[in-house]
Amino acid sequence: MSLLNCNGVTKRFGGVVALDDVSFEVERGETVGLIGPNGAGKSTLFKVITGSHAPTEGSVHYDGTDITGWSPHDICHEGLVKTHQIVRPFENLSIHQNVEVGAEFGGRRPENVEERAYEALEFVGLDERAHETPTELSVGALKRLEIARVLATDPGILLFDEVAGGLDPEETEEIVSLIGDIKDRGKTVFLIDHVMRALMNVSERVFVLNNGEFIAKGTPAEIQNDEQVIEAYLGTSAERDEGPTRGEA
């Protein structure tokens, strides 16, 4: 049985069809990348999966349980957790307390919250700054704090919404390496990113959304050579060789 299963998911906002009959599966332990041009429906899909939006039609199953229309809180407790594109920590709490809040209120297990928060901070390399407030953190460190926050909830699947967005090459490498470490722990990862070198490096499969519909699913190599994907999103190989692609901030 697949860990995550979306079946015929449609999401309409008035006359806008953000997702149109989207179906896919993510297997346990797999890392899947989701790409597509701005406005393709990627964030909407993540919000439907994690309960911020109820789908207009279709269903979402996690580990065999129908979670369609559940609240974000209940979905998080079930083991699905999403990072935020824009990281907004509690500025009056310490870095450690920020992670503790995630573990305490979003987590699947109420015990050992303090310890799990430290472990998560150590994992992302922020343990030595645990007692500082997050106000002095760089963009890269804020993204690592966000990853620690979701890891401390002990998730079954992590949804990363542009964790490499806005980072310099060194910070991007750190995030790629962190995602590799998370995969090595056997976690299932589903990620959106416009930073192709990051997404293609870590993903085993890549899904491509365009105008709310999948236009391709395949290995990173297959996707990078798919004419329709190149036309809709990736651009020419010359553009790709330069790294950033259309839509990258």
Ligand SMILES: Nc1ncnc2c1ncn2[C@@H]1O[C@H](COP(=O)(O)OP(=O)(O)OP(=O)(O)O)[C@@H](O)[C@H]1O
């Ligand atoms: N809350 C909303 N109300 C109305 N329309 C929305 C809402 N959220 C998203 N949309 C529309 O749904 C479509 C898909 O948007 P979405 O943000 O999911 O795209 P995206 O692929 O994540 O884009 P980006 O790469 O720019 O983040 C767009 O046309 C967008 O304007």
